[in-house]
Amino acid sequence: MPKFDPAELSPDEAWKKAKEVCFDLLAIRARTKDELRQALRRKGFDEDLRERLLSKLDSSGLIDDAAFAEQWVRSRHAYQGLARGALVAELKRKGVDSDIAARAAGEIDRESEEDRARELVRKRLRSMSTRDEQTAVRRLLGTLARKGYPQGLAYAVVRDELKNAGADATPLDDAVTD
Numbered sequence: 001m002p003k004f005d006p007a008e009l010s011p012d013e014a015w016k017k018a019k020e021v022c023f024d025l026l027a028i029r030a031r032t033k034d035e036l037r038q039a040l041r042r043k044g045f046d047e048d049l050r051e052r053l054l055s056k057l058d059s060s061g062l063i064d065d066a067a068f069a070e071q072w073v074r075s076r077h078a079y080q081g082l083a084r085g086a087l088v089a090e091l092k093r094k095g096v097d098s099d100i101a102a103r104a105a106g107e108i109d110r111e112s113e114e115d116r117a118r119e120l121v122r123k124r125l126r127s128m129s130t131r132d133e134q135t136a137v138r139r140l141l142g143t144l145a146r147k148g149y150p151q152g153l154a155y156a157v158v159r160d161e162l163k164n165a166g167a168d169a170t171p172l173d174d175a176v177t178d
Contacts, residue, residue, distance in 0.1 A: 006044045018045050018053050022062075030068045033058060034095020065096050069104035077108055081120045084108050086148025114157065117149050121161040136162065 006014045021043055022036050031039075033054055040050045057063045069091050076082045076090065084105040091101035124143050128136060137158060144154035 006046070006049075011049075014045065014049055015053070018043075018049055021045075022053065022057060026062060030071060031063065032065050032068050032095045033063050036063060037095070066100050066104070068094075069096050069100050070107065073104045073107060077112075077116060081116050081147050083113055083117070083144075083148035083150070085150070089148070110153075113149070114153060117144055117147075117153060117157045118161060120144065120147065121157055125161060125165055133162070 009017060018040055021039060025031055025036060025039055037050055037054055072091060073087050076087055087105045088101045092098060120143060121140050124140055140158045141154050
């Protein structure tokens, strides 16, 4: 429950309190317009006030879904190893428009995506046994799938990295890749 009831505040006080809520959230990290909208809704601010404030924050440049999406994509790809598909899905859950999300994720080219997938597989290989190659393949493919990598890319990367790690043959040698 909110510590205050926006309905009991004067219009000026409600505006000031809503701005404070948004600024507090933005001080922690960048937010999407929809994230701020939902926070204001949860606090009990009426729709008219929410939309007027968000419009003002947007026009002043304090919130920018496109800039947020670009920063989110760079960060989550670099530090979490997420693929383009997973990044688009995350951005959509955060209320970013589909076109903006796709454009931001499009900044990651296939080569960069493949390089990051290889890094993830190599890291995982260092901490696992490859004696049972079927189990190793399953675990490595699962790791990449959870990060949103396309199946064909995941197969190719896992097959190559297992061979680089010394495997003579893998269960993926006959798999069709794209």
